[in-house]
Amino acid sequence: MSELPVLKSEETQKTQVDPETAERFIAEKRIGERIKRLRLKKSMGLVELGKHTGLSASFLSQLETGRVVPTLRNLARIAMVFSKDLSYFFETEPIALFRVHRRRDRVRMPQTGVEVPTYFFESLGYMVPDRHMDPYFAEFVPLTKEMEPKGHMHPGYEFLYLLEGELELRHGDHECKLEAGDAVYFDASTPHVYLCVGKKPAGAVIVTMHQAPALLPGTQRVVAAGAKPAAGGALRMQ
Helix, strand or coil: CCCCCCCCHHHHHCCCCCHHHHHHHHHHCCHHHHHHHHHHHCCCCHHHHHHHHCCCHHHHHHHHCCCCCCCHHHHHHHHHHCCCCHHHHCCCCCCCCCCCCCHHHCCCEECCCCCCCCEEEEECCCCCCCCCEEEEEEEECCCCCCCCCCCECCCCEEEEEEEECEEEEEECCEEEEEECCCEEEEECCCCEEEEECCCCCEEEEEEEECCCCCCCCCCCCEECCCCEECCCCCCCCC
16 A cells, blocks of 8 residues: 655645734734724723723733734624724725925926916925825916916815915905915805015915815805905916
């Protein structure tokens, strides 16, 4: 009778889960961190959580620091306290968005659609995908005879903080003069235009937000100090 082949231990391990891999898989879920976040969000101490779950405060502390791995039964007790499903502790967590835009990497772009631009702008969020707002640095140059101010409009809202210089904003039937330190927030679906009214360029941070304005028909919104009616005019950076 032929002898059965003897499998080496290395070959048998190929069909088994590596214990270190299993531990790493558990650690990546950061179950302890999730438990701690839920507890702190409710301003709950370890002792109080222990009373609700029937688990000791010292055991819960070890869970949060990753020194022990909870059983499904214990995890279910914790989940029920915070009205969570067990799947909450195993779902992939979204990666927190964090982007730095260096000044040296930004591109200075001129106003489009005109012969002589009245402003230049730099995107401060070009590296962020699917962004819900668009931040810019804009520099408005003093007007000359060759310049033709061009108004524009777009859905959502717009915010401007003037860093330096003097700027005039025309928004529908409103007009106001802004100085360094002034800010304005308005409905960007109304025609608007910025004009540099000083002898030196005006620098500003502008943020456009994409959500559609919830205003009653026929209303306009502009919030700025010293706003007053004036001739109409119309920056989504373009």
